[in-house]
Amino acid sequence: GQQVMQIPQYQHVQEGEDFTTYCNSSTTLSNIQWYKQRPGGHPVFLIQLVKSGEVKKQKRLTFQFGEAKKNSSLHITATQTTDVGTYFCAGPERTDKLIFGTGTRLQVFP
Amino acid sequence: DARVTQTPRHKVTEMGQEVTMRCQPILGHNTVFWYRQTMMQGLELLAYFRNRAPLDDSGMPKDRFSAEMPDATLATLKIQPSEPRDSAVYFCASGTGGSGNTIYFGEGSWLTVV
Numbered sequence: 001g002q003q004v005m006q007i008p009q010y011q012h013v014q015e016g017e018d019f020t021t022y023c024n025s026s027t028t029l030s031n032i033q034w035y036k037q038r039p040g041g042h043p044v045f046l047i048q049l050v051k052s053g054e055v056k057k058q059k060r061l062t063f064q065f066g067e068a069k070k071n072s073s074l075h076i077t078a079t080q081t082t083d084v085g086t087y088f089c090a091g092p093e094r095t096d097k098l099i100f101g102t103g104t105r106l107q108v109f110p
Numbered sequence: 111d112a113r114v115t116q117t118p119r120h121k122v123t124e125m126g127q128e129v130t131m132r133c134q135p136i137l138g139h140n141t142v143f144w145y146r147q148t149m150m151q152g153l154e155l156l157a158y159f160r161n162r163a164p165l166d167d168s169g170m171p172k173d174r175f176s177a178e179m180p181d182a183t184l185a186t187l188k189i190q191p192s193e194p195r196d197s198a199v200y201f202c203a204s205g206t207g208g209s210g211n212t213i214y215f216g217e218g219s220w221l222t223v224v
Contacts, residue, residue: 045212045213096141098205100155
């Protein structure tokens, strides 16, 4: 079955530093979604990318979908303590069965 | 404000006992997912329904786990008998289906089996 891997598994940064997490799928995806889970919380949808090479921004967050539609990245500029949490990418296997990546846990030190 | 509702929020049970977790998906959503989250395994898909029909439960241990949707407003995940290795957070999520399916998670059922 489809596998979705993310690196790094953990990242600790000083507040104000940048952060990037990378997502790689074993198969070509029709779209990629990103979710954020705060400590003790549940995953919350952030964004969906559909087109090859697509780039979308949400304030300090920049999301990119690879040209081959098998990889994606999330970049946070000037991290804040509110960015703490685990970031998951997710892609559909076949139609709408959503497979989640392994996640990257971000810790931000003030 | 539409949300996915899960019960119980927390459950501590003894090994061997039956555990039933319930989920009310968002009204109008036709896909329902059960995920299990542990520190080691991330978000593991256990079962997936579309229009109440089970489409994939390959991630679920069949000998002790079962998932059903008795009606469009209720999904259940049952563990019988429970074991300590089942301790995890179980999330239910629902979505509108299709290839652009964005899903919305409930707050999870935190299960501890002692």
